[in-house]
Amino acid sequence: MTVSRSDVRPIxxxxxxxxxxxxxxxxxxxxxxxxxxxxxxxTAASELARNALNYGGGGQMRMEILERSxxxxxxxxxxxxxxxxADVEQALRDGFTTGxxxxxxxxxxxxxxxxxxxxxxxxxxxxxxxVKWR
Amino acid sequence: xxxxxxxxxxxxxxxxxxxxxxDQLALALQDDLTSQIARTGARGVLIDISSLEIVDSFIGRVxxxxxSMSRILDAETVVVGMxxxxxxxxxxxxxxxxGVRTALNVERGMELLHASLRAAELEEYDxxxxxxxxxxxxxxxx
Numbered sequence: 001m002t003v004s005r006s007d008v009r010p011i012x013x014x015x016x017x018x019x020x021x022x023x024x025x026x027x028x029x030x031x032x033x034x035x036x037x038x039x040x041x042x043t044a045a046s047e048l049a050r051n052a053l054n055y056g057g058g059g060q061m062r063m064e065i066l067e068r069s070x071x072x073x074x075x076x077x078x079x080x081x082x083x084x085x086a087d088v089e090q091a092l093r094d095g096f097t098t099g100x101x102x103x104x105x106x107x108x109x110x111x112x113x114x115x116x117x118x119x120x121x122x123x124x125x126x127x128x129x130x131v132k133w134r
Numbered sequence: 135x136x137x138x139x140x141x142x143x144x145x146x147x148x149x150x151x152x153x154x155x156x157d158q159l160a161l162a163l164q165d166d167l168t169s170q171i172a173r174t175g176a177r178g179v180l181i182d183i184s185s186l187e188i189v190d191s192f193i194g195r196v197x198x199x200x201x202s203m204s205r206i207l208d209a210e211t212v213v214v215g216m217x218x219x220x221x222x223x224x225x226x227x228x229x230x231x232x233g234v235r236t237a238l239n240v241e242r243g244m245e246l247l248h249a250s251l252r253a254a255e256l257e258e259y260d261x262x263x264x265x266x267x268x269x270x271x272x273x274x275x276x
Contacts, residue, residue, distance in 0.1 A: 014156035039188055039219040043227060046190040094228050105191055108227035
């Protein structure tokens with residue numbers, strides 16, 4: 001599996017969250033994802049970017065196009081240097097929130113993608129990686 | 135600050151969301167709509183989201199908040215024009231927009247608001263007073 005293209009977007013303001021999801025949309029369109037899969041990817045990106053901003057104090061999103069012939073995938077990695085998550089299993093459960101959201105961000109976005117990985121520990125920030133294949 | 139415009143048409147307020155909203159903009163719309171309902175005495179709110187390419191959990195929550203706040207202020211809210219891909223994604227995300235009425239397009243949404251207003255007025259007339267309605271049961275057509 002190779003990475004044929006990559007880019008990094010900052011997520012430090014709400015405007016950058018909007019810019020990040022627009023970038024995901026534009027790559028997903030170029031990669032010829034179906035409209036439904038584009039929508040799922042952009043929605044997942046929006047949830048994860050907001051988490052990085054609101055709970056992680058901001059961070060970045062890495063976008064990568066994966067080549068695994070004959071398939072192509074879009075991998076998004078969200079990283080922040082925030083307080084981290086003590087109980088990742090709990091954070092993935094629907095309805096769990098420490099903030100103002102509905103508690104669907106993590107668990108919900110996991111359902112919208114093909115692969116989902118989260119690394120987090122108190123004091124070490126959070127890294128969420130998602131992949132969608134087409 | 136940037137704002138989503140709210141139009142008044144008769145006894146209804148109309149909003150068409152045509153930009154990719156950041157979170158503060160969505161919250162500002164929630165505040166503006168609530169104060170406009172109170173100020174104008176509007177009986178219905180129609181929100182057209184046909185240009186929205188995604189509805190994530192935050193926007194979903196704002197729509198649900200608008201619906202419950204307007205209900206408390208005696209106005210019915212209907213959200214119209216959701217794109218099919220957005221609806222599919224919403225359900226997988228786990229969001230069912232509780233308490234939010236939806237219609238396929240603006241025309242059907244307006245019909246719903248008119249019907250709901252007629253029903254409410256008929257009930258007010260038949261009931262002959264506020265006391266009958268004091269404990270709810272005022273849920274439009276449902």
